[in-house]
Amino acid sequence: MNAMNMLFTLxxxxxxxxxxxxxxxxxxxxLKYLTYEFYLDAVPEDVRGFVEMSGASTALALDLIGRRGGLPTVAxxxxxxRDNLMRRGFRGDVRVITSIEEGRELCLRYERAGWCWPRQFTNAALVKCVERWAAHLLREIRQNWPGIRYLVCGFGTGATVAGLHQVFAPLGYSIVGLQAREGDPVPGWRNxxxxxxxxxxxxxxxxxEIPITTAAEAENLGEGALSSLLRHANAHVSPEQVLVISHDGRPRPRG
Structure with a gap:
């Protein structure tokens, strides 16, 4: 797939x-696939595989990129x-940890052994990668959805929210990150x-410079990211002017 020629579905x-x-x-x-497709353009060809601290979209994107290139992925x-990745078809290996410190040390050991660790929570280069596909999204929004003035996106590493802000905010759009409530985790999100x-x-x-707000209390146990984003958008004074960024959302079939 050539990400630069991709059409977004809105x-x-x-x-x-x-x-x-x-x-x-x-x-x-x-959408994470687009970010990492751009990022991995600069990764040496002799890497042994991919490793990242992730239990959601980033691990799934790296898994797909790795399989297409014949490389393993460790989440x-x-x-x-782990359970979320297994439900969503992750085919790589999962190493279960109980703390961020344990996870960082494990990833570092893989990196020292020749694996690519994108360091998604600290790597500012990922924001630039988001900006590349966000520029294409901006053109589509201005052409086909001129009434949009606000964007809301789930807050995980912050790379997507920051990349969207860098591209859209200079033209007067407002961007907000929606974070998980304390004690009410959402896969891929953090507080x-x-x-x-x-x-x-x-x-x-x-x-x-970029506002983060906290998701409202879930109405249903296990409510996912898309439901939280839609509730936030519908509570806006002008919901028809809001664009919800759903990293891996798929519309329900009609009928």
């Missing part, structure tokens, strides 16, 4: 409601992340106040 599921970017209809199955995640790496964190330099 629809308005409900009349007068938000528009949704259905990242799950990408050929890769996730380093807690038990909940920045509780789970950050200080001044080493990828999002540290953006924390004062």
């Amino acid at each position: 629809t308005r599921p409900d009349e007068n409601g938000p528009v949704v970017l259905w990242g799950g209809l990408c050929e890769s199955g996730s 380093v995640a807690d038990a909940a992340g 920045y106040a509780l789970q950050n790496l200080g001044d080493q964190d990828l999002f540290h330099r953006y924390r004062r």
Whole structure:
């Protein structure tokens, strides 16, 4: 797949409601694939495989890229992340950890052995990779959805939120990251106040200019990222002006 020629799938599921970017209809199955396809252009060809701390879309994207290139992928995640990856068809290996420190040490050992570790929570280069596909998204929004003025995206590493902000904010769009509530985890999301790496964190330099809000309390146990994003968008004073960025969302079949 050539990411630069990719067409995004955007629809308005409900009349007068938000528009949704259905990242799950990408050929890769996730917008994360686009980010890492750009990033891995600069990775040496002799890497032994990919390793990352992820229990959601990043691990799935690296797994697909790795399989297409004949390379293994190792996901380093807690038990909940492991279960989420298994439900979603991850084919690599999962190493279960109980702390961030344990995960970083494990990834470092793989990196020293010749594996590619993107370091997604601290690697500012990933923001630039998001900017590349976000520029294509901006052109499509301005051409086909001129009423959009606000974007909301789940907050994980912060790379997608920051990349969208860099591209859209200079033209007057508002971008917000939606983070998980304390004690109410969402696969792939984090709560920045509780789970950050200080001044080493990828999002540290953006924390004062990009607003992060916390998802409302889930109505149903196990409610996913898309439901939280849609509830937030529908609570906006003008939901029809909101674009929801769903990394791996797929619209329900009609009928």
